[in-house]
Amino acid sequence: MSREDAPDLAEDAAQVAGAPDVSRLKVPKVDLTRPAGSQIFQALKVAILRMDLPPGCILSETEVGIRFGASRTPVREAMAQLRDAGLVTTLPSRGNFVTRLNEDKIREARFLREALEVANVAALAAGGLSPAASEEITATLDAQARAIEAGDDLAFQAADDAFHLALARATGYPRAAHVLEHEKMQLDRLRVLSLRDRAHLGDLLTEHRAIVAAIRGHDVNAAVAAAQVHLRSILGVLSTLVARHSDYFD
Numbered sequence: 001m002s003r004e005d006a007p008d009l010a011e012d013a014a015q016v017a018g019a020p021d022v023s024r025l026k027v028p029k030v031d032l033t034r035p036a037g038s039q040i041f042q043a044l045k046v047a048i049l050r051m052d053l054p055p056g057c058i059l060s061e062t063e064v065g066i067r068f069g070a071s072r073t074p075v076r077e078a079m080a081q082l083r084d085a086g087l088v089t090t091l092p093s094r095g096n097f098v099t100r101l102n103e104d105k106i107r108e109a110r111f112l113r114e115a116l117e118v119a120n121v122a123a124l125a126a127g128g129l130s131p132a133a134s135e136e137i138t139a140t141l142d143a144q145a146r147a148i149e150a151g152d153d154l155a156f157q158a159a160d161d162a163f164h165l166a167l168a169r170a171t172g173y174p175r176a177a178h179v180l181e182h183e184k185m186q187l188d189r190l191r192v193l194s195l196r197d198r199a200h201l202g203d204l205l206t207e208h209r210a211i212v213a214a215i216r217g218h219d220v221n222a223a224v225a226a227a228q229v230h231l232r233s234i235l236g237v238l239s240t241l242v243a244r245h246s247d248y249f250d
Helices: 005-016 036-049 061-068 072-084 103-127 131-150 153-170 174-183 185-195 198-216 220-244
Strands: 088-091 095-098
Touching: 036 061, 036 072, 036 185, 061 072, 072 088, 103 153, 103 174, 103 185, 103 198, 103 220, 131 153, 131 198, 153 174, 153 185, 153 198, 174 185, 185 198, 185 220, 198 220
Parallel strands: none
Antiparallel strands: 088 095
C-alpha cells in the first residue's frame, strides 16, 4: 500500500465505523426458485435507498454471501447491478462501498424527474383519469395521511413512491413508471433525510392533493404548476441537508 492510499483508507474506515453494515442488516430469505442475484440486488437496493446502509458503508461480498446464504456468483451479479444503478462504488483492492451523495447528480436527477413528471400530469389533466387509476391514486393519498398520523416516515415514503408511480402508470405508457423509478433513485436517499422532518410530510401531502385536484379538474396549467412546486421543493432544503449530513456527500 502506498502512502497516497493510506489517508483514503483511514477516511473510509472512519466513515463506516459504528455505522450499520450488512452483518447487522435484516435480510429476506432467498427464494431458491428464482435467480438469487436479482433478489440480493433488490434487498440491498432497498436498504441503501432507505439509508439502512448509509453512504460510505462497506459492502463485503463475503459478508453479503453469508447473510443471504448465497455463493459468490449471485453476490457479484448483485454488486454489478448496484454499480449500474449508481448505488455502489467498487475500488480496486479495497472493496465495494455505498456511493456517497453528490449534489450535482442530485440536481441533474431532479431536473430529469421534473421533465418526466410534468409531462405525466399534463397528459392526465388533458385526458382524464380512468376510474381504476383514480381509485389507486386516492388510496396512496389515504396511506400518506395514515403514515403522518402514525409518525411513520418509512410508510410515508412507500406511499409517496406509490403515488408518483400510480400517476406514471395512469398515462398508459408502460415505460413511464420504469424510467421514473430509475431516475429518482439519485433523489430517494436525500428524500429519506428530508422526511425525518415530520412537519415536512404534511406539506408534501398538501402538494400531492393539489396535483390530483388539478388533474381531476382538467386544468393542465394548474397541474403543471403544482407539480413544479412539488418537485422543486427539494432544492429548498438541499443546502441544509448537505450542511447537516456533510459526511454523506462527496
